[in-house]
């Protein structure tokens with residue numbers, strides 16, 4: 001099939017767009033309305049610039065956001081940040097005061113809980129923030145829940161609410177900064193609500209914080225003095241193990257191997273976790289055999305650990321910080337200090353016992369035979385020799401202990417490692433070498449937080465111990481993608497704080513963003529340490545960064561029950577481990593940024609405040625991209641879906657609630673105007689022709705995608721309907737992937753044999769406007785006509801121009817005004833509870849119709865990860881026997897290779913040339929109609 005781009009008649013210069021189109025001429029005339037022009041930037045060929053229109057309407061004091069009538073739907077969605085409820089706000093105390101306290105009686109605050117691990121060198125802090133879900137009185141939602149048989153009963157004996165788990169660290173020597181941080185966030189005052197999960201006050205009425213590590217004893221008085229809190233001391237080993245078990249069970253991509261500079265995530269089977277050896281490298285080293293939850297034994301340890309490295313480094317090199325010492329090692333050459341096998345054997349390998357010439361025979365051994373003073377050695381070389389000596393020694397002792405107890409897996413944690421590639425390579429090498437490849441060294445992304453997490457877990461009824469992987473969503477730490485120098489990177493609560501952090505970050509930016517060049521591999525594999533591949537010229541800017549995101553706890557998330565093999569399911573189609581892919585998609589997202597910022601700022605009325613937020617958003621997003629470009633696996637396995645979600649999350653973080661709101665509204669209006677005529681035309685067709693026209697319609701209308709650069713350029717060339725007509729005219733079969741005949745046979749049968757209709761179809765809808773109204777709704781109507789219940793599955797939160805579950809009922813109500821099938825089904829599905837329906841026959845009888853329902857999918861991204869969907873969707877899916885996934889995000893970028901237990905139809909127009917070539921060996925604007933019967 002020729003692409004739209006190549007077609008001289010339909011050329012995207014828009015000069016000659018064919019008039020003849022599948023739907024009637026009056027409809028076309030109707031759509032000549034100026035209001036239906038697509039672009040907002042004033043480059044519209046036909047019709048008035050929408051920006052002008054906005055200005056006119058805005059002169060009455062209304063911004064663009066006011067053009068959209070408020071939806072009548074009152075579903076409460078906890079967005080990325082809780083919104084302030086200012087009702088009944090009152091000033092407390094003296095009105096004359098400069099910053100009087102304002103009481104917000106109806107605001108459900110973020111409630112924080114905190115635990116600490118105060119070590120010899122670092123303080124690790126884990127805290128949880130949450131806000132209570134407000135009860136919803138939404139009748140539609142209730143009806144849908146009833147229909148789907150979702151009970152409101154609590155699964156747990158105590159409530160666990162959604163929230164976020166944050167990870168922060170401070171140097172112990174700067175404990176005052178840590179106290180200031182706790183105090184500024186009021187973290188020590190958490191847990192005072194009725195849902196308290198821990199005994200937050202001691203018998204004498206003081207607030208209590210769980211803490212572990214030696215500092216919990218040493219600094220107890222200071223905490224009491226400064227914050228008025230008591231530290232409730234928890235055993236360090238108990239905490240380490242509880243923290244490690246929680247991470248290994250609950251966090252996807254927590255563990256990874258690191259060999260010769262290559263990081264690879266290991267999927268740990270929860271049921272096959274124990275036993276393992278946990279090696280915690282802090283100032284000293286503990287080796288713990290873990291047999292289960294709370295079942296462990298400290299089997300060994302060594303006093304030669306992180307403290308030794310730092311201490312000796314200070315004495316020998318006068319380094320002021322651990323990172324400085326580590327940074328020196330990056331430029332070191334240990335051959336000037338270590339005695340190598342080759343030094344003893346005249347440059348030869350000692351082959352008989354498998355030692356290469358470059359194997360260290362004796363750490364620091366070369367210095368014996370040289371008559372140099374300490375000043376004669378380079379600090380860089382000393383640092384590297386030290387690092388090797390200590391890492392190698394720890395690797396070897398760990399292996400011997402694993403051997404002692406027959407353990408195959410060794411997990412290394414503790415802040416000595418701090419994500420330093422060379423340290424991990426050295427340890428891995430030692431374990432691999434001594435075990436002859438039998439044992440495997442693994443590392444944990446939250447390596448430094450095991451103790452703090454464990455202390456957190458020790459609160460009674462924290463509710464985290466039985467959380468499942470799918471209930472935790474790891475998100476990029478917002479507002480603080482980097483941590484360096486004096487800038488700490490906790491999640492910043494306050495928007496202003498966040499914006500000024502970004503501004504500060506930009507000033508510091510050049511200092512802390514330099515990527516590290518990777519040297520090529522030089523390891524012999526013969527037991528010698530040559531130059532490991534991950535030793536770059538300089539220390540990564542983020543060597544002390546956390547490399548962990550913020551954990552969002554969403555207890556309502558579930559695994560989509562129709563996945564054929566949930567354990568093998570991988571949502572992303574494109575592997576960003578391929579560097580050229582990564583570069584390409586990073587460029588696409590960067591290029592799209594200025595336009596997105598314009599839209600976002602306009603959606604908030606173009607005020608100075610929104611411009612400042614827009615700027616901060618652009619910086620934050622660019623900084624995240626740069627950070628990920630430097631280390632793609634920093635926050636676990638990175639797929640395109642994560643990047644697209646990151647963009648949306650970042651927008652929300654800077655309080656851009658719905659950047660495309662006016663575009664969506666305009667397209668909805670235009671499409672609703674066309675719908676009645678389209679339905680009449682469809683009804684005049686035979687069943688077979690109609691089914692084909694419907695699928696064509698879905699594919700054609702998927703062209704309305706504001707996330708695709710090519711499509712947005714196209715929108716400059718004509719009105720909504722012109723683009724739609726052009727797209728429909730291009731729908732000749734065969735499509736690039738064309739399983740329509742198989743789908744038709746399942747729907748209509750062949751010959752006289754009429755197949756049994758599907759019982760329930762889940763339609764994963766994509767974009768607002770024509771996509772959902774002229775594409776998916778008519779398809780839903782056809783399924784309803786066949787007697788199939790239809791569940792429209794839409795986003796919980798806005799993403800690009802995707803329609804949301806909150807917006808859909810009003811759209812359906814509008815459509816239902818002109819169609820009895822939709823009206824009856826929507827009534828039966830509880831969608832029309834408070835919509836004013838004015839139909840021709842006025843019939844209220846709904847028992848004859850199967851229901852049309854709407855459920856939210858639990859996400860706010862253009863893609864969907866089916867391991868983590870809303871509980872409503874999971875409930876609706878249980879009885880489904882047909883799934884329709886529509887759009888590039890949901891059917892191509894994600895789920896293209898996913899297999900389901902029930903019949904599945906994947907429909908999308910490919911609106912990106914590179915993806916078309918890669919995925920379907922086709923061209924931009926080619927279509928995919930992939931039908932896969934139940935497996």
Ligand SMILES: CC(C)(COP(=O)(O)O)[C@@H](O)C(=O)NCCC(=O)O
Nearest residue numbers: 705707708709862887888889890912
């Ligand atoms: C963001 C999208 C996945 C949305 O597509 P949709 O799901 O709406 O069909 C898609 O527009 C996309 O991949 N855009 C980036 C590539 C580009 O601009 O060509």
Ligand SMILES: [Mn+2]
Nearest residue numbers: 766767802862
């Ligand atoms: Mn979309």
